[in-house]
Structures are given as C-alpha cells and as structure tokens.
Amino acid sequence: METLVQVPAWVRERRERAARRFAAVGFPTTKLEDWRFTNIAPIAETTFADAEGWFAPAASLVSSVGVAGSVRLAIVNGQFAAGLSDLSALPKGIRIAGLRDGARDGTDGLEQHLGTVFSIDAHPLAALNTSRLDDGVAIFITAGAGVDTPIHIVTVTGGDGQAVAAHPRVLVVAGANSRVRIAHTFIGAPGSIYFNNAVSEVVVGEGASIDYYTDQRESEEAFHIANLQAHVSAKGVFSSHAFSIGARIQRHDIGIALEGEGADCTMNGVYLADGARLMDTHTALDHAMPHCTSHELYKGILAGKAKAVFNGRIIVRIDAQKTDAKQTNRALLLSDDATINSNPQLEIFADDVKCTHGAAVGQLDEEAMFYLQARGLTRIEARDMLLHAFAGEVLDGVKIPALREQLETAFFTALARDVELKA
C-alpha cells in the first residue's frame, strides 16, 4: 500500500470516518432486523488476506466475459487494471479515471461525489469498503452527451492459492441530459473462495438517463456483498437490471433515491440459486419528490436447499405527491427444501399516491410442463423453457445484445449445473 503522504486529505478523512464506523458496528449479525435471515458469520469467521492487484487467472477471466464493441474497465481485486482494460472504443463525452490516480491529481468531481451518494451509516459493510477506499473506477459523462458505446466494468477477484478480500469501488456521474449504458460484471475463478465487498455510487443528473446492468457470476464459493446506490435528479431516468447466479452468499443492496420531480426508475432483477446458496436482495426506493415513477420486478428461482431473502422497501415522503410506484416479487421454488423470505415494506407519508406491491411464491406450472412434454420436450427441456420464460421478463430488459447473449448462456449453464428437477 502507498504511504499516507500520497493520499489526499479528503480520502484519508473519509476512510478514517468509515473505519471508526465499522469498528463501532462490526459485521452485521442476524440480531439486526436488516440481516435477520442472512447469516454472514461464515465471512466474519474466515481469514482473508488483503488482495494484491493481480492474480494468475485474472487476464483470462476478464477476457472470458468480454462484450465486443464496449469500453472495458477491469478491476482486479479492487484495483483498476489499466492493462486489462480496453479504452480504444472510448467515445467523446465520457471520461474515465482510476480512482487512485484521479484522487491524487484532483480530477474534478471525485472529491465532490465519492462517498457522498452512499451513507456509510446505512450499511456496515459499505463502511468497511469505504475504510479501505483506495482504488476503483470513476466514469463521468459530459452534460448532453449521448453515449452509444456500452461501458463494461469487469470486476475479477481471487488470489493465487489464498482466500482474499477485495473492496472494489465504482463511481458514475452522469451530467444533465446525458445518456449511457453501463454493465458491471463480477466474476472469479470457479470454485475459489474470496470475499468481494463492492460499493457503486451513481449520480444521475437532470434529464440524464442511465441503463445499469449488474451481472453477478462470482465463484460458487465466493462471498459477494454489493451496494449500489443511485441519486436521480429531476426528469432523470435510472434503470437497473440485476442478474445473479453465483456466490455462496450474496447480499445485494440497491438503493435508488428519486430526488427531483419527474424522475423515473426501473429496478428489476432475476436470481437463481441452488445447492445451499443464500441470495439476499434488499432494495430501497426513496420517493422524495412529487411526480416520480418507479417500477420494480424481481424474480427468483430456487432449488436444492437454497435460501433467498427479498426485502423491498419503498418510502414515499410527505412531499412526494403523485408518486406512482409498483413493486412485484415472484419466486419459483423447485424443491421442497428451498425457502424464501419475502418482505415488501411500504412507508407512505404522502396522501395522493399510487403504490402497489405483489409477492407470489409458487412452483412450476405442472399443466404447462405437461403441455410442453406432450409435444415432445423432455421434462428437463420443458422445465428450462418455462424457467427461461420466467426470467425472460427481466432478461429482455438487457439492452446490450452481446451481454444479453452471455447472460442467456450463463443462465442455461447454471440450470444444467445442479438445479435439481423436483420429482
């Protein structure tokens, strides 16, 4: 690690404040309401080495998820890896900074935004991340720029033979009336154990529009904790699609604050868990201003002894009249041992609003299964077709075709992996 002298004072201060916060609260336990069903003791009990900015399979892992025609930003164990990144397609109107270098050379906007979108008080592990604030990537989109080239952040994590912990950090600042698509893929070497503790902050300027795809394909033995927080200004649009098929324990917190009138957001996701995996998604939508809309759709597929937690919080503040919020959470349980704890949490303080929520947990439709089989599809083929259709509503929202194809392939591979067919 670099000496303190090289680190700007504002970074040091934010680190230290976060370190104090984390020292005070520690790893969350199931005694906390927000962590009641998510036991992360296995993370706290494992000894992780601080990760180096490189490990042997990093390069091949990065290229294995390459999206042709995109700007690629590689993060290896939390550190921006310029050598594995590809900025050749970087269009006008967008500026990329490695956080470490950017902070040192005083790149505009870093000090203003980094660590401000997310409150370290809200999440102990985000405080842990911030206490290690060191490197990562920042993406600035110039006001008015329409960026057609997709930006693909690839975060790879792992050690050569040891379990490592990494704390990757992403900052996106979209200027007024700009437009961009950003994907963030998380991967590691199959079967490897590591702890990835990511924080991503997004600032959506007035009238700006961001499509944001989170693609969690971590090692099946990994611990994946990720926080994505977005602030959306007036008439801004933030559309989040999250795809999760990896990790032994996933905790995904997505928070979107609609802070200007007429802002709109989509928050969709699909997760697939089998074996003894735990998939926790906590979403929070903060309707702070009037005339904002939000659409949320999460779909889960659970097999084996997998556990899922879905907590969907929607706050409609007293000034947020004419809010239109819709939340739907559906899960399919493919085995008797799979479980889900689903909890919609609506806190509405304004009186002239439209808020709906629905949750449904069910099994595969056996009549549909029979119909497909009676036309000649095997039971496995029929099941995969139905599960793919179930996930399709979310996958259809992925507007980067090359990424969409990868996700489809990964989805079917995961289904073939070990999702057991209910007898």
Next chain:
Amino acid sequence: MLLEVKNLKVRVADKEILKGINLTVQPGEVHAIMGPNGSGKSTFARALSGHPGYEITEGEVRYNGKDLLDMDPDERARDGVFMAFQYPVEIPGVNNAYFLKAALNAKRKQQGLDELDAIDFMKVVKEKLEVLHIDDSMLQRSVNEGFSGGEKKRNEIFHMAVLEPALALLDETDSGLDIDALRVVSEGVNAMRSPERSFVVVTHYQRLLNYIVPDYVHVLSEGRIVRSGGKALALELEEKGYAGQAAVGARR
C-alpha cells in the same frame, strides 16, 4: 395395427373413470369416441397421452407393437402420438414458433434426421399456416397466451400439422368453436388424413363428424364402450340422444 387398447382401467383422484376400454385402430382409420358428459371420453384421450393425473390401474395399450403405457409423455410424442388439448395451456413468455421448432426438432432428432434451422423451419410452417388460415402473427405470440378459444384450437391443429403424428388424439376439438372455425379446423384435419395416419376424435356432438367423417363411431357410457358402429351411428345419436345407449349396449 397402430393402436390396441385392452381392458384399460383408469382412475382419477381415487375415482375409477374408465372401467375396461377395448379399442383397435388400424393405420389410416378415423375413430370417433362419443358420449355424454362424464362418460370418460376425455379421460381416455388424456390417459393415452400420458397425463400424470390419470392413473392406469389395469389393462394394456400397444402402439406400433410397443408398450405405450411404459413410455413418458414426451417419448410418446416423439414417437408420433399427438394430443390436441381440450384446454390448450397458456404459456406466457414462451414464443409459439420457438416452442414448435423445439418440438419438431426433438422429434426429428429421435428419427435420426437433422434438426431444422430457423429458415427451413419457417418454410415448413408457412405452408401449414395457409391451409389453416392462420395469421403469421400467431407464431410470434406466446403459446396460447391471450388467444381466443378458436385461435387456441386452430393453434393445436397447426402444431399437429407441423409435427405430422402417426396417431392424433383430438380431445373435444370442436368445443367452443363457431361454425366457420369448425370448418377451418376440420379442413386442417382432413388435409392430413392419409393411409398411414390415424385419428381418435373425442367429441360430445355429432356436428364435428359432419366435417371429419369417421370410419367408426364408439359410444362411451360410464367408462365403457357400450356401442360401436359406422358413421351412421353418429347420426342416430344425434336424433335419439345418449339416453338409453347404456341399456342398448347391455342388450348386445
């Protein structure tokens, strides 16, 4: 023979519905199974298709010399058994063309034929669509989702036309059809009649048999075939109704 059913007994949810059915179908024949509501007509078709809700308690079914009851529903389908559902299932998110292509290729694979790519598949499909007066757009919709009753039945016959089964089971295909749709569906079926292909047509009403003229008519009552005859039997039933058929059967 193509199909031989011997003393078939079937239970649904602990109730015996079929109490010993015997039926022989030769290649190229059309057999109509008629009977009042609750007589077991649909149960017969569904049991032959392998629906898991229908428990076979006794009897034997041979199809092309093979033990049909020993085959999974999908094996039966790939081996040339097709059932047109009375209530086709709506499957949101599964594209009709995509599904039908998968079904056709599953069958072709079984037959040792090359799988069709999207272009060749569309060629096959186009011809069939015309015969059945089906609009292209139905292909790109989700399977049966939001289809009208008539569209659903037409889609079933369309699937049948593409999959070209050796044995087609039509389960009350006429129910819910207006006269125009009935004519179109029947023309679709008639266009497929051939010396190698057999049909078992389950229907409550005689009117379907004006269009799809059967070689044999069987009357089902309380889980048994109580009368069998030629196509004239259907007309007689139309005139006199089902009442008394069990008694007639018992006298024979």
